[in-house]
Amino acid sequence: MNRHLLSTADLSRDDALLILDTAEQLSQVSDRSIKKLPTLRGRTVVNLFFEDSTRTRISFEAAAKRLSADVINFSAKGSSVSKGESLKDTALTLQAMGADAVVIRHGASGAPHRLANWLDGSVVNAGDGTHEHPTQALLDAFTMRRRLGDLDGRRVTIVGDVLHSRVARSNVHLLHTLGAEVTLVAPPTLVPVAMGEWPCEVSYDFDAVLPKSDVVMMLRVQHERMNASYFPSAREYSRRYGLDPERLGKMPDGAIVMHPGPMNRGMEIAAEVADSERSTIVEQVTNGVTVRMAVLYLLLSGSEPAIGGNQ
Amino acid sequence: MNVARNQARDDGPPAHDGERAVLEAPDINRALTRIAHEILERAKGPEKLLLLGIPTRGTFLARRLADRIEQVEGRPVATGSLDVTMYRDDLRLRPARALGRTDLPEDGVDGRIVVLVDDVLYSGRTVRAALDALNDLGRPKAVRLAVLVDRGHRELPIRADYVGKNLPTSRAETVRVCLAETDQRDAVLLRGGQR
Structure with missing residues (x-):
């Protein structure tokens, strides 16, 4: 019971x-x-x-x-x-x-x-x-399934502050269970130390992973949990790991952009991208x-x- | 009803000992043809009709009735399905269960003559749940009930307008409806009782 x-x-x-x-x-x-x-x-x-x-x-x-x-x-x-x-x-x-x-x-x-x-x-x-944050992962999977169909073999890239992200953790486990392949992209300082057992890949190069992603999920940079300097400046983070219109153009046709909210527009995701056709943020x-x-x-x-x- | 429904819904193809067929495929066919004509006669045409099947087997029966009505009238009749799980009064008695499909026409149920279609009428509790569900969906002009088998033992003041076969049973017996769509063949099987 x-x-x-x-x-x-x-x-x-x-x-x-x-x-x-x-x-x-x-x-x-x-x-x-x-x-x-x-x-x-x-x-x-x-x-x-x-x-x-x-x-x-x-x-x-x-x-x-x-x-x-x-x-x-x-x-x-x-x-x-x-x-x-x-x-x-x-x-x-x-x-x-x-x-x-x-x-x-x-x-x-x-x-x-x-x-x-x-x-x-x-x-x-x-x-x-x-x-x-299990219900967030479930609603993310639900949104992906509605847009893309079955999740088996789908490639999902989760980008950003993985270290502090409960959304990333929940998604990695759930998406793996559902048969998707998950890649985490983050600055080395924002990748958890003990993640050897996580069923996913890790990359530090966003641009290399983008063309192979069916789903790109941007994570919020969680200033409230940042008690150390994890990256040199907001601008540098945004340049290397932010999703701007140029990067959006490198994604395959039909690929979608997700964000669990709340967003830092201009930081991890550009306003044009957040409001684009490919964004599922409101649907989520x-x-x-x-x-x-x-x-x-x-x-x-x-x-x-x-x-x-x-x- | 619940025992009968579960038997009817969850078992695999027929092969049980001690089961006897009370209706075979031709009997089911004839019964459905008669019900289709009765529905049509009383509604005076297919325009306002909406046949709503209660999943799983009610949905198939509703489609079969719709096919027959279309053959007779030459015009299609609206069909759909109505899952009543969320409205059942016995939810807390058993583990939570998966939901069936609800499919309604674009313009909803308002002003339509809704015919609820189910395989077995037993306690009447499923139909009670269906009436509540309909109430939340709109305001039909009238609601009627068609069932393939009425096995008696009603627990609520509910009766069917169209019945394929009245089947006097004891509560110890189970009625199982097999339809070709899910069970490879058409039959109504009766099992159990005094043995």
Whole structure:
């Protein structure tokens, strides 16, 4: 009963495909005049956000509400957390209030795993430190599948601040599970040290990889997590690893540009590229609601969840 | 209904011991032809009709009915499918399950005479879910129900407008509908009971 979505590394190929197929069916709900299903009526979903977020929190809230669940939003600012309450005590408070699922974003990697051990309900990781952000990877895979079809053998290039990126980690595992070939491109200082076991290639030369990419996913340069000088200057980073119109021209026909948002326009991605036909950035946001609906449905609707994770 | 549905949906091709066919392919054919005519007669033409099958086998039956109506009238009739999983009242009793397809015409269900099509009518709970789902999709002019087999044991005040065969059963029996589209052959099989 106690099943969670904590990491894409826990998802089998069947689990991942079930989520994507379910999302495909649920995407019709966004086109209807009544954008609501009664499925999770009477269930309570708590959004527990210890870090700032707009799209992820709103997306989870919209997803839960479209399934008729009750949503409680909790942000650390202005709560008892600022009085020094521990994560465990916060969790037990939520439990006592009858939360069926907790969607957690936390600055510390592994916080959702800890939470999962304390709660009876489901825990959904909405981003933990520099570890994982599984629903982002799922919505990215969903967006790719809609634009490109089956992901088997597709070449996906993820560019930028891999070191601090939970999106990159989640995507590497999920895309590998789904049969895509992932290449990470980053300055050497922004490549994690212990990534020998990651199922992907690493390159430092963006221009060499570009012509062979079906998907180019740009990552945000996370200034808030940069506690050292990882590259000489923003201009140099932008010149070597930014996606500008010239580089866009080197991509194969039909290749798409993705960004998990929020973007630093002019830094990792040029404004013209972000607004081009090939960019899926707005679609990704729409698809985010659909994919999160699928995850909540599969975790919460039945007597036991349809997708596994670790206990 | 749920037992019957699961049996009907999840099993592979027929080969079970102790199963007997209550309808064979020609019987199913004749029943569908009759239902097609009944639907057409009551609707006075195919213009406003929308045949909505409930996945999986209801969808195939709806298409077969549509083919027959087109043969008779020479004009196509709108078909689609309506997945009711999200509206079921027994979701919490079993593990979460995959969704079926919902396909509706571009202009939706408003003002149409919707005929829901399913393979077996049992408790009536699936039809109840379908009515709720329709309610969220628009406002049909009328909703009717066509089923291949009515096996009784209703748990809700629901009845079918068009029935292929009334099949008195005990709750211990299972009814399995096989259609060529998924099960290699057409048949309605009955199994179990007092043994």
